Amino acid sequence: MTRQWYPYRDKQRDQPRFFCAGCGEEQYSYDGEAVPGLCLECGRRARKREEDAMTLREMSVEYRAQVQVLRERIQELEQAQAASGDPGERSRLEGRIQLLTTIWRETRDQAVLLERYYERGYRRNGRYTI
Secondary structure: OOOOOOOOOOHHHOOOOEEOOOOOOEEOHHHOOOOOOOOHHHHHHHHHHHHHOOOHHHHHHHHHHHHHHHHHHHHHHHHHHHHOOOHHHHHHHHHHHHHHHHHHHHHHHHHHHHHOOOOOOOOOOHHHOO
């Protein structure tokens, strides 16, 4: 007895083409085109993540903006410290200024590192290398 071909096959008997690496769902030949190893939904999410990703150079611009904000706040606190007559208040402001100065310096260093990360001749700050 020979097997006859039927135009409508039972899809439930098809073997999965692959399992999605992102969500683990079975993917079949009739599920449509997908990114290799990912289902359509996981492929869309991966593309969206790549489109929204920020480059290191773009990130350095944000760091530079925060450096400016920190510097302005430090200057405001220094003016308040100079105007303050209370020794306790001056001491509290001095501690805050020291903390913000440390954050300002590290943010500035990170901005430089991010700006020049891909330049060949750039000698990186030893503090931020692994």
